[in-house]
Amino acid sequence: MKNILVIIDNRVQYDRMQKIILQKNRNDLNFEFKHSSIKTAIWDHEDFLNKDSIINVNDHKEEIIKNYDLVISVHCYQFFPKRIVDNIRSINIHPGYNPINRGWYPQVFAIVNNLEIGATIHEMDEKLDNGPIICRMLVEKYPWDTSLDIYNRVLEAEMQLFYTYFDQIFDNTYEKIVPEGRGNFYSKKDFYKLCEINLNENATYGQVINRLRALTHGEYQNAFFQEDGKKIFLNLTLTPDE
Ligand code: 0FX
Structure with a gap:
């Protein structure tokens, strides 16, 4: 029996993973x-x-190494310490195509910087979204997409990869792909910088539309400008002609 610890902070992906695990019906995996x-x-x-379902990886390093055969991080908000990733196979399901989209909110930066976008499952090392790649897949990106449109596509791609590579992941039989360099890395700070629109900045219509659709994500209030000491938020609606 293999003991697998999944640390997950995303509800949609949790439900999808459960469904896949049931379909795969591997009774050697716990x-x-x-x-x-x-x-x-x-x-x-x-x-x-x-349920006692909260875990802080930093506080439970030795326990994790001792009790589990594999750790999977799925949109997990914690940084995995070197002690863990060096001593237990640790896998990350990342909403970006590595190494092009390492870091936070990859689809936002893919729109703004005209990058390809997709999903990756990779082994973790001590750097964020950086280790050997198990599998990855690009998704479509259209000129009328908002951040949310692409994000939803990426989440589906993640689970498509998880389903396809399920046995290889748990049997450790995949061939690793070495990432082609460091690629790009974007932080939360980069995202917050994008959110504030300077009304005196010069840009083309193309750049403005891209920035605003990159910051349009459902109910989130991301893009804003300041006028008379007031913050004014804005979103973009794009409707392609049928
Ligand atoms: O869980 P997640 O989808 O993923 C993020 C990072 O992109 C990922 O690299 C990291 N491994 C993981 C731990 O966290 O993030 P989220 O559910 O907070 O946000 C999902 C999307 O929602 C994000 O891609 C962009 C959008 N969003 C989120 C926040 C918090 C906004 O547009 N504005 C926001 O303020």
Whole structure:
């Protein structure tokens, strides 16, 4: 029996993973799901109510190394310490195509910087979104996409990869791809910088549209400008002609 610890902070992907695990029906795999202490939608999931389901990887390094055969991070808000990634195979499901889209909110920067975008499953090393790649897949990116449109496509791609490579991941039989260099890395700070629009900045219509659709993501209030000491948020609606 292989003991697998999945640390997941994304509710949509949790439901999809559960479905795949059921479909695969591998009774030699024992999954334990935990999440981070930061509050996300997953906290309200019935599977996690009344359960001791929070884990802080830094506080439980030795216990994790001792008790599990594999760790999977799925949109997990914690940084995995070197001690863990050096001593237990640790895999990350990342909403970007490595090494092109390392870091935070990859689809936002893919729109703004005209980069390809997709999903990656990779082994973790001590750098963020950096280790050997197990599998990756690009998704379509259209000129009328907002951040949310691409994000939804990427999340589906993640699970398509998880389904296809399921046995290879758990049997450790995949061939690793060495990332082609460092690629790009974007931080949360880069995202916040994008959010504030300077009304005196010169840009082409193309750049403005791209920036605004990159910051349009459902209900989130991202892009804003300041006028008379007031913050004014804006989103973009794009409607392609049928
Ligand atoms: O869980 P996640 O989809 O992923 C993020 C990072 O992109 C990923 O690289 C990291 N491994 C993971 C731990 O966190 O993030 P989220 O659910 O907070 O956000 C999902 C999308 O929502 C994001 O890609 C852009 C959008 N968003 C999110 C926030 C918090 C916004 O547009 N504005 C926001 O303020």
